[in-house]
Structure formats: C-alpha cells, structure tokens
Amino acid sequence: MATLAAMADLRSGAYRVALVVGLELEKTVPGDTAAEHLSAAAWTGHEGAEARYLWPSMFAQVADEYDRRYGLDDTHLRAIAQLNFANARRNPNAQTRGWTIPDPITDDDATNPLTEGRLRRFDCSQMTDGGAGLVLVSDAYLRDHRDARPIGRIDGWGHRTVGLGLRQKLDRVAQGDSAPYLLPHVRATVLDALRRARVTLDDLDGIEVHDCFTPSEYLAIDHIGLTGPGESWKAIENGEIEIGGRLPINPSGGLIGGGHPVGASGVRMLLDAAKQVSGIAGDYQVENAEAFGTLNFGGSTATTVSFVVSTTRGS
Numbered sequence: 561m562a563t564l565a566a567m568a569d570l571r572s573g574a575y576r577v578a579l580v581v582g583l584e585l586e587k588t589v590p591g592d593t594a595a596e597h598l599s600a601a602a603w604t605g606h607e608g609a610e611a612r613y614l615w616p617s618m619f620a621q622v623a624d625e626y627d628r629r630y631g632l633d634d635t636h637l638r639a640i641a642q643l644n645f646a647n648a649r650r651n652p653n654a655q656t657r658g659w660t661i662p663d664p665i666t667d668d669d670a671t672n673p674l675t676e677g678r679l680r681r682f683d684c685s686q687m688t689d690g691g692a693g694l695v696l697v698s699d700a701y702l703r704d705h706r707d708a709r710p711i712g713r714i715d716g717w718g719h720r721t722v723g724l725g726l727r728q729k730l731d732r733v734a735q736g737d738s739a740p741y742l743l744p745h746v747r748a749t750v751l752d753a754l755r756r757a758r759v760t761l762d763d764l765d766g767i768e769v770h771d772c773f774t775p776s777e778y779l780a781i782d783h784i785g786l787t788g789p790g791e792s793w794k795a796i797e798n799g800e801i802e803i804g805g806r807l808p809i810n811p812s813g814g815l816i817g818g819g820h821p822v823g824a825s826g827v828r829m830l831l832d833a834a835k836q837v838s839g840i841a842g843d844y845q846v847e848n849a850e851a852f853g854t855l856n857f858g859g860s861t862a863t864t865v866s867f868v869v870s871t872t873r874g875s
Contacts, residue, residue, distance in 0.1 A: 620677025
C-alpha cells in the first residue's frame with residue numbers, strides 16, 4: 561500500500577522521488593504476544609477467538625475450503641514448504657538459510673507438530689524482525705538525471721480491498737457463488753496488474769507471492785492462472801514452480817523460508833522482483849529474468865496488491 565501511495569504521488573507530479581520503507585519489530589516480545597499483535601488484522605472479536613494462534617487457524621480454514629470444494633492432499637502443502645526452505649538456502653538474507661529442515665517434510669508429530677487445524681509447524685512462516693526499502697523515481701526525474709540506473713521498472717499494478725472477515729468470504733463461495741475461484745478478488749487483482757503491464761502470465765519469468773502459510777501459496781498458484789481453479793497441485797507435482805520451472809514461485813524462499821517481517825513483506829517482494837530483472841539476485845537468480853510479478857495479501861486477503869516489474873537493461 562505504501563508503494564501504491566508513493567506511485568500516486570509521483571504520477572501526480574507533486575514529487576519526483578519517493579522513499580518507500582517497510583519495517584517490522586516483533587521479536588522484542590514473547591511469541592504469543594506477537595501473535596496477538598498481528599491478530600488485529602483479522603475481524604477482531606468476531607473470528608478466531610477459539611484459536612490459540614489466530615492466523616494459522618484462518619489459513620487452515622482456507623485449506624479446508626479447498627478440500628471441500630476441490631479436494632486437497634496435504635502432501636502438496638508440505639511440498640510447498642519444502643521448496644521454499646530449499647530456495648531460502650540460496651538467499652543470504654533468509655532467516656532459515658542455516659536451519660536443519662527434515663527432508664522430506666512429513667506429518668510426523670515430533671518434528672512437525674500441529675499448530676492449528678490441519679496446519680503444522682513447517683506450514684507456517686517465521687516471526688521475523690526485518691525491513692526493506694525502495695527508492696521510486698518518476699520518468700521526469702530520469703529525463704533530468706541521465707546517469708541514473710534504476711534496477712527495475714513497475715509496469716503494472718492491481719489492488720483490491722474487501723471485508724475483514726474470512727468466514728464471510730468463504731461462506732459466499734460455499735453458498736453458491738458461481739465464481740470459479742475461491743477468492744475472486746485475488747484473481748481480479750492479478751489480472752489488473754497483468755493488463756496494466758500489457759503482458760500475460762506467460763510473459764513473467766517468476767513471481768514472489770505471500771506464503772504466510774502453505775495454503776496461501778496454494779491459493780496463489782491457481783489464482784495467478786498457473787493452473788485451473790483448484791488444480792494448484794498439478795503445478796507442484798510437475799515442478800512448474802521450482803527455479804528452472806515454467807514459473808518459479810518464491811525463489812527467495814518467500815515468507816516461509818525467508819521470514820515474515822509483516823510490515824516489510826510487500827516492499828521486500830518488490831525489491832526481490834527488481835533484483836531478479838536486473839540480474840543481481842545472486843544464488844537465487846532466475847536465469848535471464850526480464851519480467852517478474854508479486855502478489856501480496858493483508859490479513860485474510862482483505863487487501864490484495866500485485867505488481868509487474870520489468871527490466872531496464874538495454875533501455
């Protein structure tokens with residue numbers, strides 16, 4: 561949202577340069593307290609009161625709704641976690657880069673205990689302190705500063721804001737909403753970003769998505785259009801989301817592997833996309849990347865933002 565606000569200021573001509581910073585500090589308090597802080601992004605007092613950990617409970621409901629509507633094999637959720645932890649080993653900034661992670665990740669209660677519902681420890685992103693920043697400049701600035709070398713260009717964006725309550729969103733689907741996607745506003749956000757960038761999904765070389773929990777990445781896979789609705793498992797089984805696959809997802813390790821500094825996550829995704837298209841992502845570089853996407857959620861997708869970032873090399 562901060563990036564969208566800065567872009568609006570630049571487009572208006574009021575400013576030519578904007579600094580966008582995201583920051584999160586939560587590890588100064590116990591985990592339960594930090595989780596309580598983050599629960600404010602839910603419909604407080606109306607949902608999640610019975611859960612010890614609200615957000616794992618919320619996204620366990622997303623998984624349950626996928627299961628009810630399409631069928632869901634939890635091994636595909638574990639595979640998402642496995643891939644993101646593996647990608648994180650390539651990223652020097654990833655929180656889990658040195659962790660010992662079971663291979664394969666299973667439903668073993670000793671190494672991977674249940675947290676809420678069907679979600680287990682390794683289905684969850686990591687509580688993290690961290691920050692990220694971007695300097696955005698206008699075309700007018702670049703015309704006056706010919707020596708400036710931006711590392712990427714935002715070509716497209718999409719944004720939707722809907723109600724806070726997750727249950728209301730899922731119940732609409734359960735009660736017969738004819739939309740083929742579980743959360744149609746998420747799909748619309750991605751389509752807006754692609755349309756504004758004048759590209760299709762096949763033009764992207766990768767995407768960073770909001771994997772706060774494995775079901776949120778499972779949801780992202782079909783909502784970006786990589787598979788048909790409810791068929792995210794196909795892209796997981798076929799290796800399409802791996803580095804070197806059709807559309808690498810979270811080559812940085814995402815939130816599960818990289819860590820989830822909540823207030824910084826959207827800016828960090830955009831920065832990683834810019835690193836990819838400028839060829840400076842290091843060991844997690846997607847070869848010859850020229851266009852990269854992002855898909856970020858706030859709360860239970862109450863706010864959804866998507867960007868398309870393209871290379872400035874050769875321009």
